[in-house]
Amino acid sequence: TTEIYTRSIVGSVRCVQETDTTHKHIKYVINEDSYGIITSMSQPVYVICIASSIIYYMTRAGTIVNMKVDLTEYNYKMNVRKGRIGELSKQLAGGNIVGAMSIKYLENQGLPEMALKYEKDERSKFKLAVASGNLETALFSAMEMKKKDCFAVLANEAIKQGNLQVAETCFQKMLAFEKLSFLYLMTGNFQKLEKMMQLAKTKLKDPMLRYQIALATGNIAEQVKVLAEAGQLSLAYVLAKSHGLNTLDDLLKDSISKSEKYNQELLNLPSEKLKAIYNMRPLHKEGIGANNWQLHESKLETHAGEGEFADAQGPEDINEQKQQREHGKSIEDLISDEVEATEDATSKKEEKKDKIDISKSQWSEEPIIDVEPTPEKEETKDVIVEEGGFVAPSAGTDLALSKVKGSLVSGLHAAVSEYEMTFRLLQKQIALINPAPLKTALFHTFATNSAKISLVTNATSTSVQLLENGGKPISPIKLSLLIAIHKKGMNFTTEGNFVEAIRQFRNCIQMIPLFVASNPAQEKEAKDLVKSCAEYITAMRCQIERQKQPPTNKVRIAELWCYMAIAKMDSGHKFLALKNAMGVTYKMGNFITAAHLCKRILDFQDSGVISAEQAATFQKNYNTLQTKGTNDSKLEFDSSKVGQLEEMEGYLNASTLTPLKNPSDCSKCPYDHSCYEKADGGKLCSTCEMCKIGEETLGLNLLEQLHEYHLIMSLIHI
Secondary structure (H helix, E strand, C coil): CCEEEEEEEECCEEEEEEECCCCCEEEEEEECCEEEEEEECCCCCEEEEEECCEEEEECCCCCEEEEECCCHHHHHHHHHHHCCHHHHHHHHHCCCCCCHHHHHHHHHCCCHHHHHHHCCCHHHHHHHHHHHCCHHHHHHHHHHHCCHHHHHHHHHHHHHHCCHHHHHHHHHHHCCHHHHHHHHHHHCCHHHHHHHHHHHHHCCCCHHHHHHHHHHHCCHHHHHHHHHHCCCHHHHHHHHHHCCCHHHHHHHHHHHHHCCCCCHHHHCCCCCCCCCCCCCCCCCCCCCHHHCCCCCCCHHHHCCCCHHHHHCCCCCCCCHHHHHHHHHCCHHHHHHHHHHHHHHHHHHHHHCCCCCCHHHCCCCCCCCCCCCCCCCCCCCCCCCCCCCCCCCCCCCCCHHHHHHCCCCCHHHHHHCCCHHHHHHHHHHHHCECCCHHHHHHHHHHHHHHEEEECCCCCCCCEEEECECCCCCECCCCCHHHHHHHHHHHHHHHHHCCHHHHHHHHHHHHHHHHHCCECCHHHHHHHHHHHHHHHHHHHHHHHHHHHHHCCCCCHHHHHHHHHHHHCCCCCHHHHHHHHHHHHHHHHHCCEHHHHHHHHHHHHHHHHHCCCCHHHHHHHHHHHHHHHHHCCECCCCCCCHHHCCCCCCCCCCEECCCCEECCCHHHCEECCCCCCEECHHHCCCECCCCCCEECCCCCCCCCCECCCCHHHHHHHHHHC
């Protein structure tokens, strides 16, 4: 057992004296990831306090003793945790902190740029440089290692950061000529594209790359030559003839006429002077390096030059002559070097809701309390201010953010790109565990609320947040859009395209959590859509499962038709399901089940779904089925409940598509209320594919309200 003799809290250090395997150590604890040993003791002591680097403690004999200890490691980790870059730099530059673990600690605490200064291993140095966005250092490390995978990683990162010069160098080193040509095309560097086309012709011997570049640059003559060299004389002749290249036209004509098989009409084509189709040219064409994106200064760069940190030598001090030598080469020289190096290596290796018109159906038919809100935690940051330095004023509150602060509607937070709060609300309201289906809706929401405006010609565009009147963020998901998607799903259901129908209903049900209702009626209608979509999705799944069954499995096919017949659908779709279920059960000799289904069909006489003649026929069939009164096969379906059940909820297991064993004690999806067995609790819902089954939640909140917080703030401003 572990006995704690004493505990003293000093700042954020917890000093503990324990009697166990480590009973002779005094340790510090900052958090669960940051702890260590301060010193070892010969016998248990009782710590009184710590002042500076001196520990005052009492021995078992009652004597008070003070002892000086080394708190370098603790101060180092506290500086990292508090973000005191200046103090941290002095510690590292002074050589008091050494070892791979210290560098790893910097990386784990989100300071890879500082860890990079003191890392010696090239592979680790490369990873740190990429993580901190120091692409120049990463490029140097990649050149030292000469690993193709490193250049690939660096190229992708350079593209993300907009450093086109580094991306160009990486593609050259990788011999990724297609990517390199695409980069030149996107940046408008057609001069280098022409050089690459010549290289593809002479050294690379790559006709496909050569033809692609010719297409991109609109070089018709080169396109004709490539086609002719590839044996496509007819295509080359038509291309030359269409663009009025008479010289090439005559040469190709002679070659075609000498062949045994040729079309005489081809040679009689009229000569035209069409223009080549060019790609859209970029506005900036000064060169690769001139188009690099502007980046923010890192926290490390802000404090560069402070004290001894400015003199600290690290891997950033690279060999400039070698780098300039590499960058100074022309593209053909670089590519030639890489091609030759690759060839040498290869040679060495070889050596070594509207009414449904069912007449268009394509189905396979058979004849309130006031709760105080949780206070929001405000982030506090240590600000390093040198004596006499300038302290910038804090940024003002964003207008859009101020409008949604305190709101419980996830769609409003999504509209201002507060995705963390969006997911947090949905986790509490509907137990969201799979946010992937929300990606498309979130993208449309972001695109609707954001715009790029160029204030000056050829200048960098400025991002602007679009707002409605009154400063409210725009929500692109309208009730009319949700109704239209739902209607589209119903149309696909009528056509018998169940796969596309289930996709539309899922699309609708997955967009509703980001919908913002302006009144209670809209909120109720949206939640009714959730219910309807859930019923249709389960019904469509029954049909898809039925289509997978072999014809010999008549019992399962009949069961799936019966399950669909109890779904809460439009009267037209319900009639079709009941009619088909009745036909299937009748053919397999289950006359009692067929009679119950037929009786349910007769309830549609007043709705206009069936005509008077059809009603008479069904009445006749019902009377006949009653006289038979037998069932040949046992179905896992209680047909006597057909008239009582109006929906699948509470009857069908949405996972297995079988009746629930204990409907009164089942697990439900907190969003669409699909039912599952108790053992399915904690799994992903099969209907919405977003929420956790069996979780107790607050329920989805879609109604936009004016909170007391906003009212008070508006009064204060007045």
